[in-house]
Amino acid sequence: MPQMNVVIVGAGIAGLALAAALRRSGVDVVVYEQAPRLFEVGAGVQLAPNATRLLHRLGLAEQLRTVAVLPQTIEMRRWNDGELLRRTPLGESCRDRFGAPYYTLHRADLHACLLGLSPPEQIRLNARCIGVTQTADSAQLRFADAASVKADLVVGADGIRSVVRKHLAVDTPRYSGQTIYRGLVPADRVPHLVAEPAVRLWLGPDQHCVCYPVSSGQQVSFGATVPAVDWREESWTARGTVGDLASRYQGWHPDVTRLIGAVDVVSRWALHDRESLDRLSHGRVVLIGDAAHPMLPFQAQGANQAIEDAAVLARCLEAASRDGLPAALRRYEQIRLPRTSRIQAESRAGAGTLHLADGTAQRLRDVAAGTSSGLDRHQWLFEYDAEGAVTAPAVAVEDRTSGRS
Numbered sequence: 001m002p003q004m005n006v007v008i009v010g011a012g013i014a015g016l017a018l019a020a021a022l023r024r025s026g027v028d029v030v031v032y033e034q035a036p037r038l039f040e041v042g043a044g045v046q047l048a049p050n051a052t053r054l055l056h057r058l059g060l061a062e063q064l065r066t067v068a069v070l071p072q073t074i075e076m077r078r079w080n081d082g083e084l085l086r087r088t089p090l091g092e093s094c095r096d097r098f099g100a101p102y103y104t105l106h107r108a109d110l111h112a113c114l115l116g117l118s119p120p121e122q123i124r125l126n127a128r129c130i131g132v133t134q135t136a137d138s139a140q141l142r143f144a145d146a147a148s149v150k151a152d153l154v155v156g157a158d159g160i161r162s163v164v165r166k167h168l169a170v171d172t173p174r175y176s177g178q179t180i181y182r183g184l185v186p187a188d189r190v191p192h193l194v195a196e197p198a199v200r201l202w203l204g205p206d207q208h209c210v211c212y213p214v215s216s217g218q219q220v221s222f223g224a225t226v227p228a229v230d231w232r233e234e235s236w237t238a239r240g241t242v243g244d245l246a247s248r249y250q251g252w253h254p255d256v257t258r259l260i261g262a263v264d265v266v267s268r269w270a271l272h273d274r275e276s277l278d279r280l281s282h283g284r285v286v287l288i289g290d291a292a293h294p295m296l297p298f299q300a301q302g303a304n305q306a307i308e309d310a311a312v313l314a315r316c317l318e319a320a321s322r323d324g325l326p327a328a329l330r331r332y333e334q335i336r337l338p339r340t341s342r343i344q345a346e347s348r349a350g351a352g353t354l355h356l357a358d359g360t361a362q363r364l365r366d367v368a369a370g371t372s373s374g375l376d377r378h379q380w381l382f383e384y385d386a387e388g389a390v391t392a393p394a395v396a397v398e399d400r401t402s403g404r405s
């Protein structure tokens with residue numbers, strides 16, 4: 001197969017990570033993004049060693065070290081009296097154990113790091129994809145302004161409301177019944193939360209709050225979930241009111257109420273996921289990131305998995321000139337589906353565990369939390385080397401490249 005040309009729909013974390021990885025592999029790639037300008041709104045993201053090791057290999061170790069924070073622990077506490085339920089060590093012990101750090105950072109900083117790996121002419125803005133078609137020889141993207149483009153491979157990295165996914169599946173996002181308020185607080189307003197950098201969670205009936213420092217420690221990012229049966233808007237920019245949020249967290253530990261009291265602006269986001277797919281590609285179209293496997297944020301792994309997808313797909317496509325595109329995409333699915341389906345399921349189950357009403361089940365959970373405070377629980381997730389999985393021996397899979405439209 002001659003040099004392949006790849007088009008990616010969506011310049012989020014998944015699309016930009018893939019563009020960078022493909023560029024490293026010498027593949028011709030262009031990213032089409034619907035937004036007129038690239039930005040990430042004010043919110044934090046946690047990156048675990050399973051993703052940071054891949055970002056380091058893309059050449060981002062130094063930049064990440066500058067903008068990110070290395071939290072020393074994850075602390076889980078009770079909602080009202082702040083009793084410590086579990087302390088998981090991170091910091092150096094996590095880095096030493098897994099060979100890569102656990103970071104907390106501003107989404108805009110991560111986005112900027114990834115964007116810096118692609119030349120500007122590789123990213124086309126104001127390009128809203130409205131459909132995909134394909135023949136045996138090529139795939140074609142259609143855009144809202146009536147333009148179209150042909151490629152050897154189309155990658156849908158267009159998020160949970162993916163247009164490209166419609167080419168593979170007939171499904172819709174599933175509302176979890178939870179919304180999350182997110183905000184950023186200048187660190188000097190909450191000194192009690194920045195003295196030791198940590199990921200802090202408070203668990204209570206039906207809801208929880210998580211916070212951690214970002215922007216090299218200059219800000220604290222928080223996410224506060226609340227049950228909401230009827231509010232389904234899903235946008236990073238939807239405003240919530242601080243007053244509403246404060247009223248939902250009345251009676252919580254002062255560390256939480258002081259944090260909420262210190263924020264100027266909050267955004268509100270209805271939490272959705274989707275069922276796992278049984279395939280991630282069809283012919284010359286493939287999905288990555290939230291377009292492929294949107295998950296609830298309770299394991300903080302959606303972006304991590306998007307970065308893993310990008311690394312695996314790029315490595316699989318390197319072999320396409322030898323083995324053919326169908327084999328490369330089969331290999332990608334075979335590697336990614338078991339892992340992302342498991343994390344999707346565990347993320348969905350997470351809400352039940354985090355949000356128990358006070359009572360017997362909650363007490364049992366808290367006792368169990370106290371007996372599993374090490375990093376062992378995260379071993380399978382954090383030690384994973386996505387690129388290593390590509391070079392591991394393949395397990396035979398059924399050929400599913402035909403018979404689907």
Ligand SMILES: Cc1cc2nc3c(=O)[nH]c(=O)nc-3n(C[C@H](O)[C@H](O)[C@H](O)COP(=O)(O)OP(=O)(O)OC[C@H]3O[C@@H](n4cnc5c(N)ncnc54)[C@H](O)[C@@H]3O)c2cc1C
Nearest residue numbers: 010012013014034046129158159289290300301302303304
């Ligand atoms: C509250 C919350 C907290 C989270 N915290 C974490 C965390 O700590 N750690 C973690 O790993 N993950 C976390 N996640 C998950 C993470 O944010 C997502 O998994 C990740 O952003 C997915 O990236 P993506 O690039 O696949 O999709 P997106 O970020 O949604 O990007 C999709 C891009 O495609 C563009 N696009 C969409 N449609 C089109 C179209 N038709 N044509 C052209 N362009 C299009 C969009 O404009 C966008 O730029 C969290 C999620 C939430 C909701």
